[in-house]
Amino acid sequence: MADFDFYKQAQKYFQMHPAIVLGSGASAAFKLSGMGALATHLVSSIQADDESELKAWEAFKSALMSGKDLESALHEVRLSENLTKQVVVRTWELLNPEDKQVFYNSLTQNDFFPLSKLISGLFRSAINQIDIVTTNYDRLAEYAAEQAGFHHYTGFTHGYRRLQAPPDAVKTTRIVNILKVHGSLDWFSSPLGDVIGLNQIDEIPPNHQPQIVTPGIEKYSLTYKEPFRSIIQLADAAIRKNNSYLCVGFGFNDIHIQEKLIERCKRHDAAITLITWELSPASRKFLLSGEVKNFIAIERGVSDEQSIIYSSELDSPMTVDGDYWSLSGYLNLVM
Incomplete structure (x- = not known):
């Protein structure tokens, strides 16, 4: 019932x-890729250009290592304009090929x-x-x-x-x-x-x-x-x-x-x-x-x-x- x-x-x-x-x-x-995979990708692909950026990026990575999720870590640490643009570009570079692969896979399955x-x-x-x-x-x-x-x-x-x-x-x-x-x-x-x-x-x-x-x-x-x-x-x-x-x-x-x-x-x-x-x-x-x-x-x-x-x-x-x-x-x- x-x-x-x-x-x-x-x-x-x-x-x-x-x-x-x-x-x-x-x-x-x-x-x-979800937030976990994106966090890993960002840590491995983004480079800081100067000492102040390096300090902020190391603080971000430390926040992740302490157990915080990606969103919490990025809220905790304010990144420079350059680092923020890199986050956007690296996110796009990770997800765009995955998205296109889904499209290709869908072409043969109604x-x-x-x-x-x-x-x-x-x-x-x-x-x-x-x-x-x-x-x-x-x-x-x-x-x-x-x-x-x-x-x-x-x-x-x-x-x-x-x-x-x-x-x-x-x-x-x-x-x-x-x-x-x-x-x-x-x-x-x-x-x-x-x-x-x-x-x-x-x-x-x-x-x-x-x-x-x-x-x-x-x-x-x-x-x-x-x-x-x-x-x-x-x-x-x-x-x-x-x-x-x-x-x-x-x-x-x-x-x-x-x-x-x-x-x-x-x-x-x-x-x-x-x-x-x-x-x-x-x-x-x-x-x-x-x-x-x-x-x-x-x-x-x-x-x-x-x-x-x-x-x-x-x-x-x-x-x-x-x-x-x-x-x-x-x-x-x-x-």
Whole structure:
């Protein structure tokens, strides 16, 4: 009976046409490097230019060695402009080849992206827009939308050299809005000072700088600039206008997304579904506080074929056989 109740609740939230929130866990499923691998890469590849930079970089490495995660270490130590640019470039150089490999792998498998199935399923209704809000730099959401056969909008026009544009610049009967609040691997500041989108390139063009918001203090100042400011406003609007949210691998550790989500769920009783490998401490605190009236959270059990379910309709967590914690497993439950 408990399984049946959970099934009905999951179906109910899904039928409300949720906005989708993608966290780092959504990319980890495709073997893209996470914060740990990025920290290792940065330590091995970045060089300080002078004594003051060396002192700051050694302090950063000491923070990592003491057990702090990458974001905490970069918050603790203020890096020079040169070191900050190196962090951005080295991050791009690590993730871009991995991202492109995912794209190549998807070309021969029509069911490669569970997100494609989700997009197609949501568009079987009368809705003509799907909102995806993400902190990820990678282009997996864009690839998934195209594999499903739908156009997407990321804040730019279409083409090989894309310019910033408002949402109504891309007109189609159905569209996936992919709102990347921390930037994207294909965003670059140009020599003209604007930000453009360049598709599937192997190297950073001369006099261009990747526009991705890496962890640390600078992430908050950079997001006041374009195109981040406009994208965050669109993401806020997408969250406000929806009453149901499907979070995939999102840990509720990012101020640019979580505040509006928390407000909608606590003050307006919006429904939220979270599927993930493991609930983060912030997720547990938020969902299990007793202030969220409509939620389902599913994490992996002791194996891939076991799920632990937390629900506003259950007094205590429930362990069940079956993969409901991954996106593909969850979709088998609701579609």
